[in-house]
Amino acid sequence: MTSNKRILMAALSGAFMAGPMASAAFAADYGPVYAQPEAVPVIVEPAPVAVASGWYLRGDVGHSFNSETDGHYRVLDSGIITERDYDTIELRGNTDFSVGAGYRFNRYLRADATLGFWKRDVYGSTEFSDVLFFDDTSKITAWEMMANAYVDLVTFGKITPYIGGGLGFTRVKYGTLKNRAFCYDPSICGNSYEADHGGLTSTRFTWALMAGASVDITRNTKLDFGYRYSHVRGGKAFGWDAFDQAAGATGPQGYDDGFSVHQVRVGLRYEFGGPQSAVYQPEPLPVYDQGPAPVYK
Incomplete structure (x- = not known):
């Protein structure tokens, strides 16, 4: 090799x-x-949000729309008393006020007691015969005491819609009623005349239904927008004029059949227990477990 x-x-x-x-x-x-x-x-769940409970105060201003009702009155003629129905009784709209205090039990349920005041102009008219017509005008002032309960529904950001209902009583006071009679044929019914009837006071059962939404202004302060329907039971309205009283008439002469009131409201609510907003948290973002990282030498 x-x-x-x-x-x-x-x-x-x-x-x-x-x-x-x-x-x-x-x-x-x-x-x-x-x-x-x-x-x-790996889903990381958010910490649960505590919903505060406790006392709150509220104040509301509302506008009530015109409404109509029925009623009847008694007539004394030659010692005989008969009853007649009004063709219409109109309650004119006006501004209403109320204040109250309540308690929140949880994020869904709250209740309060409110004291409200309202004042209305009232008009009544009837066609007594083909030639005789009556027009009545008066004012009504009322104090309303209500116990209310509400259910707060799903919260969307800072907005919480709600529904509610209430029961209570209204102290209705009529002012002096001006009664005017118009006779278009003096040969049949004489001349036209005017008379004053003293207003009467009565306490009436009242119920209400509410719906609306509250908006969080701060952690404790809520702005409330709502609609309210209430019905005040009928009762006595006015007494007899001086002429009929001299003829022996006693007791109430006129009655209304109650009032149905449609109202829009705006108010503020201050909750001492803290916020109940932000009930729904955003969906948690997934966190991915990457496993052990490689080690290079």
């Missing part, structure tokens, strides 16, 4: 022996490579 062949064989033998050792050194330099596991979302 020639010297060249010996040199070539020695080189091949060295390369063969160095191959495994070089691979091991290469692997040792770079370290292990970990396969990445499939990402699994």
Whole structure:
């Protein structure tokens, strides 16, 4: 064997022996490579929000629209009393006021007691015969005491719609009623005349239904927009004039059949117990567990 062949064989033998050792050194330099596991979302639940309960105060201003009702009155003629029905009784709209105090039991249920005041002009008219007509005008003042309960529905951001109902009593006081009679044929019914009838006071059962929404202004202060329908039971309205009293008439002469009142309201509510807003938190974002990170050497 020639010297060249010996040199070539020695080189091949060295390369063969160095191959495994070089691979091991290469692997040792770079370290292990970990396969990445499939990402699994881990949901982080938000902490529960405490909904405060406790006392609150409220004040409201409302506008009531015109409404109509019925009624009847008694007539004394030659010692005989008969009853007649009004063709219409109209209650004119006006501004109403109320204040109250209440208690929130939880984020859904609250209740309050309110004291309200309203004043109206009232008009009544009837056609007594083909030639005789009556017009009555008066004023009504009323104090209303109500116990109310509300259910707050789903909260959308700072807005919480609600529904509610109430029961109570209204102290209705009529002012002096001006009665005017118009006779279009004096030969039949005489001349027209005017007379005053003393107003009467009565306490009447009242019920109401409410719907609206409250808006969070601050953590404790709510702005309330709502609609309210209430019905005041009928009762006595006015007494006899001086002429009929002299003829022996006693007791009430006129009655109304009650009032149905449609009202829009705006008010403020201050809750001492703290906020009940932000009941619904945003959906939690998923946090992905990436597993152990690879270590490179």
